[in-house]
Structures are given as structure tokens and as C-alpha cells.
Amino acid sequence: MQSALDQFRISIQRVRDLISLHNSIKAQATAALDISDILRSALVLSVSALDYYVHEVVTLGMLEIHRGTRSEPAVTANTN
Numbered sequence: 001m002q003s004a005l006d007q008f009r010i011s012i013q014r015v016r017d018l019i020s021l022h023n024s025i026k027a028q029a030t031a032a033l034d035i036s037d038i039l040r041s042a043l044v045l046s047v048s049a050l051d052y053y054v055h056e057v058v059t060l061g062m063l064e065i066h067r068g069t070r071s072e073p074a075v076t077a078n079t080n
Contacts, residue, residue, distance in 0.1 A: 007056075008049050011049030012046065015042045015046045019042050021038060022039050025038070
């Protein structure tokens, strides 16, 4: 599970780098240059990083349940 967290942190650092790049370019460029795609790509990368992390954590949890090293979560009945 640590590698999934490490990969998430690497991806989030790349998001921060993209935002810093955007801010640096914005400070030096004119309004004629549209650099909003840099922020859009940072948002996409952050969503992708979270998706990957959740997917890996769920997969590892399911494997642990299958191996018997983790108990299955309790299922509660919906009383609505």
C-alpha cells in the first residue's frame, strides 16, 4: 500500500509543478497567451492520481481478504 501512496505523492508533486509553471509563465506573458490548459492538465492529473490511489487501495484490500489476512467488512442492512 505504501507504493500506491508514494505514487500518489509523486503525481501530486507534478500537479504542484504544473501550477508553479502556470504561475511563472502567467507572470511573464501577456493576456494574449492562453495558458489555461496548463491548469486544466493539473486538474486532470490530480483526479487521475486520486483514482489510481483508490483503485490500488481497494485492490490490495480485496487481495488481503482473499488471502485471509484481512477480515471482510461488515455489511449493514439499509433500514430506509
